Amino acid sequence: PTRRQRTTVTVRLTGNRLLSLPGAGKEVRRFTLDAGDSPAPLEYEAGDALGIRPTNCPDLVAEWLAVTGVDPTAALTLGDTGDVPFAEALHRHLDITRITPALLRFVAERTGDRGLRKLLRPGNAGELDQYSWCRQAVDVVTEHPVRATPGEWAEALGRLRPRLYSISSSPLGDPRTVSLTVSVVRYENAGGRGRKGVCSTFLADAAPGTEMSVFVQRAPHFRPPTDPATPMVMVGPGTGVAPFIGFLDERRARGHRAPNWLFFGEQHRATDFYYRDELTAFRDQGLLTRLDTAFSRDQRAKVYVQDRMREQGSRLWSWLRDGAHFYVCGDASRMARDVDGALREIAQTHGGLQRDEAAAYVRRLAADRRYVRDVY
Structure with a gap:
């Protein structure tokens, strides 16, 4: 940076x-x-x-001190910070929540625990994920007590990011x-x-x-269109809607009149429709041309944003033909992949493209900065 x-x-x-x-x-x-x-x-x-x-939660710091038995006033030297008491290091400088391979390796070496060693074997990521579910680093040390110096703990834990x-x-x-x-x-x-x-x-x-x-x-690749006439399509389920509230605010402030379309999804309309009032107002004002929602748990068959895209495939293809920019924000592991697949399907079904042509079209959209993603 x-x-x-x-x-x-x-x-x-x-x-x-x-x-x-x-x-x-x-x-x-x-x-x-x-x-x-x-x-x-x-x-x-x-x-x-x-x-x-x-900073880390004071209650968790107290739990760490109790579990490790380290004197809270013991000095710890941190490279760019100098000497700080161990309690202060736990509060402000060390990552005391994440279960990392370095921490598991350290505890396994000190305790000789075979179960922890097994978790660290190559190709065992699934079992490691399952072990880490609903656990934090302090839970590992509670289950496998270790005595170590402040410096050894600092090395095993790493810095708070x-x-x-x-x-x-x-x-x-x-x-x-x-x-x-x-x-x-x-x-x-x-x-x-x-x-x-x-x-x-x-x-x-x-x-x-x-x-x-x-x-x-900064995210220079992820910006609303600068041309006031360029349509904008946004796919932002859950907290993925975050940047698009800013995008719509920006276009309103600039007086851009181009059409804007948002696909939003969550579990239940009654409890999880984030920014419902703001989005409804945007639509009533004409700023948000279309608002398509997918609440996955409100019916027997789960419905997601990519399903709404397919339902509106003909219209979505028309927007893309008119030069729309297409934005995606949210979960990279499933949602973004499924949205990408739906986009390719729409190019085939409504654009008349063959499978390899549709893939090339989507790649070209990305190369032209008309298909941009902020996924995590």
């Missing part, structure tokens, strides 16, 4: 709005951060991501503020003990006005 990308800005949490409704299976929130008091300006564009530098979130606003609205759409991670381990995502709960549980350090991660 360039220096400009990594300029650290101090922001205050000024908004924390629950988007999911009671009964939802997920906790999804919109956070608004204000950089008005920061010495460094907040410079971003619609489509960029924001890096958050979180920033978390990146797609920005859900446009600087043309208020250049001092930035908004995020975040799914907050909370669950229980096998023993019923609460576990939390580091950054999502750092944001969700922070008091209003809390200061935090952030930076802008």
Whole structure:
């Protein structure tokens, strides 16, 4: 990343709005951060991501200290930070949640546990994923007690990394503020003990006005069309809708009159229709030409955004023929692949292309920056 990308800005949490409704299976929130008091300006564009530098939960730090038996005041030397007490390192500098191969290797070597060694064998990723489900690093050390020095723990754990979130606003609205759409991670381990995502709960549980350090991660490839006449198609299920709220804000602020089409999906319309009021208003204002939704659990047969694309294949092909830009944001493992497949099918069914021609057409869309993705 360039220096400009990594300029650290101090922001205050000024908004924390629950988007999911009671009964939802997920906790999804919109956070608004204000950089008005920061010495460094907040410079971003619609489509960029924001890096958050979180701290670890104090309760988890206390649990780590209890499990490891290390003196919280014991000094630990961290390269770019200098000497800090071990408790401070656990709170601000070390990754104390992720189960990594380095941690498992360290614990396996110290305890001689064959089960952990087996998890680390090549080709055993599925079993490792299953083991890691509903566990955090402290659960591994609780199950397999190890005594080690602060330096040894620091090496096994690694450094706490920033978390990146797609920005859900446009600087043309208020250049001092930035908004995020975040799914907050909370669950229980096998023993019923609460576990939390580091950054999502750092944001969700922070008091209003809390200061935090952030930076802008630029995404020059992922921008709304600059031509006011270019149509825009957006596929953003779940929190994948995040950047498209910013895209629509941007086009409205610029007075762009081109058609805009959003495919949004989640589990249940009643509880998981994030930004329902905003999207309905965009549609009523004529900014959002089409809004197609897929709520997978509201009927016996599950329906997803790619199914809605196929249903609207003829119209979607017409938009692409008219020069529309096609955007996808969200899950890379399944959704993005399925949407890509649906796009190829539409090119075959409604464009009359052969399979290899449809694949070449989609590749050309991507090469021309008319098919862009922000997937994770």
